[in-house]
Amino acid sequence: MSNLAIIGTGYVGLTTGAVMAHLGHQVTCADLDPAKVEKLNQAELHIYEPGLRELVVAGLASGRLRFVVGAAEAAEACEFAFLCVQTPQGADGEADLTWVLAAAAELGHIVPPGTVVINKSTVPVGSAARVAAALARPDVTVASNPEFLREGTALADCLNPDRIVVGAPDVAAAQAVAALYDGITAPVVITDVTSAEMIKYASNAFLAVKLSYVNEIAALCERVGADALDVVQGMGFDQRIGKDALKPGPGWGGSCLPKDTAALAHMAATAGAPAGVLQAAMHANNEQRRRVVAKVTAAVPNGLHGARVAVWGLTFKANTDDLRDSPSLAVIQVLQQLGATVVAHDPQVEAAPLEGLLLASEPLLACEQADVLVVLTEWPQFAAIDLAEAAARMTGREIVDARNLLDRSAAVAAGFHYVGLGR
Numbered sequence: 242m243s244n245l246a247i248i249g250t251g252y253v254g255l256t257t258g259a260v261m262a263h264l265g266h267q268v269t270c271a272d273l274d275p276a277k278v279e280k281l282n283q284a285e286l287h288i289y290e291p292g293l294r295e296l297v298v299a300g301l302a303s304g305r306l307r308f309v310v311g312a313a314e315a316a317e318a319c320e321f322a323f324l325c326v327q328t329p330q331g332a333d334g335e336a337d338l339t340w341v342l343a344a345a346a347e348l349g350h351i352v353p354p355g356t357v358v359i360n361k362s363t364v365p366v367g368s369a370a371r372v373a374a375a376l377a378r379p380d381v382t383v384a385s386n387p388e389f390l391r392e393g394t395a396l397a398d399c400l401n402p403d404r405i406v407v408g409a410p411d412v413a414a415a416q417a418v419a420a421l422y423d424g425i426t427a428p429v430v431i432t433d434v435t436s437a438e439m440i441k442y443a444s445n446a447f448l449a450v451k452l453s454y455v456n457e458i459a460a461l462c463e464r465v466g467a468d469a470l471d472v473v474q475g476m477g478f479d480q481r482i483g484k485d486a487l488k489p490g491p492g493w494g495g496s497c498l499p500k501d502t503a504a505l506a507h508m509a510a511t512a513g514a515p516a517g518v519l520q521a522a523m524h525a526n527n528e529q530r531r532r533v534v535a536k537v538t539a540a541v542p543n544g545l546h547g548a549r550v551a552v553w554g555l556t557f558k559a560n561t562d563d564l565r566d567s568p569s570l571a572v573i574q575v576l577q578q579l580g581a582t583v584v585a586h587d588p589q590v591e592a593a594p595l596e597g598l599l600l601a602s603e604p605l606l607a608c609e610q611a612d613v614l615v616v617l618t619e620w621p622q623f624a625a626i627d628l629a630e631a632a633a634r635m636t637g638r639e640i641v642d643a644r645n646l647l648d649r650s651a652a653v654a655a656g657f658h659y660v661g662l663g664r
């Protein structure tokens with residue numbers, strides 16, 4: 242078992258730390274925020290991720306997981322240091338490496354000789370060399386071990402990954418990193434650092450392209466009278482296509498897909514390589530949000546000005562509290578600009594993330610006096626709500642279901658005019 246330092250306690254760092262402690266390693270996670278660290282040591286998490294708290298509790302109880310302030314204490318005796326800090330989107334879509342390089346520079350003063358520093362943050366192709374320069378330690382190896390976890394299913398994704406990817410300058414270092422995952426069954430791809438970095442971007446951007454494609458197919462289904470749900474089901478059985486990431490929705494959002502797709506397009510532009518497919522996917526994603534707004538506008542014949550819109554769901558997808566780049570917020574903002582009053586409910590959001598947005602503590606309370614109900618996040622509990630009850634509270638009889646979540650026949654039986662996506 243190895244001594245690991247994890248720098249950064251966001252979705253990736255915290256999940257990696259908890260899973261590594263679960264696998265038997267001695268793990269110290271560092272964050273810069275003392276209040277966050279104090280809470281984490283009491284198993285109070287600042288993010289919502291199903292099952293993660295339980296794993297942190299178990300890690301703390303086993304003595305194999307602890308949280309400290311700053312990289313110095315975490316890394317002074319480590320054999321492997323994982324960089325899991327944020328890489329926000331900078332100008333031109335380029336990933337901002339400020340935090341990664343600052344953490345690397347700090348580690349350079351601390352880590353013992355022979356340490357392997359591992360990039361888990363999504364960093365542009367070529368970043369390992371920049372991290373190595375910031376470390377300024379020829380006796381330290383820089384490896385890349387991209388993370389593919391999805392928010393909402395982070396633990397399952399970490400414990401049962403589709404693959405483990407490790408890039409390193411030499412096979413021995415890569416194998417040492419891969420061995421940290423002993424106990425997890427998955428194909429292991431060992432490669433050079435640049436290719437490992439590329440695998441992460443190419444994978445995320447592929448998902449973005451796939452989703453934009455599906456959303457355009459759904460728009461076409463509407464025009465020609467096909468049902469997009471049957472269409473994607475029929476497509477998904479083809480193993481070359483796969484059934485995941487095939488649901489039409491209000492557009493892809495979150496902390497990764499938009500940022501990584503923009504960063505890859507930027508990398509391509511810098512390298513003089515074509516990125517037409519990526520550009521088209523990003524354009525289609527903006528159009529998709531616009532299409533949802535158009536459906537809501539069409540549902541309120543007297544115009545959105547002065548209308549009351551009930552919204553179910555604010556987070557960028559279900560089972561997370563993450564609002565970063567949420568299509569729901571993008572759609573709501575436009576509805577507000579068009580003069581609508583928006584009342585929203587989300588099971589994981591307690592403070593209004595937008596000015597003028599009203600929050601309701603229950604989904605049905607959001608429906609009071611509403612002209613139209615718009616479903617923007619696929620929280621499963623919304624599907625179980627009695628739509629007759631929603632109708633009784635609303636003024637209008639219109640539903641725009643941008644996730645195809647509700648039971649269409651139940652909505653019609655409750656007196657609604659139901660509009661889904663691609664149907």
Ligand code: UDX
Pocket residue numbers: 388389390391392393445448452485486487488489490491492493494495496497498557558559
């Ligand atoms: C993504 C990648 O899936 C993951 O491998 C990577 O490590 C981080 O980025 P995440 O951001 O958690 O994970 O979300 P994901 O589940 O991939 O969904 C991304 C967006 O696409 C969301 O807005 C989601 O609502 C949307 N989506 C996803 C759909 O509209 N339809 C689908 O079928 C799947």
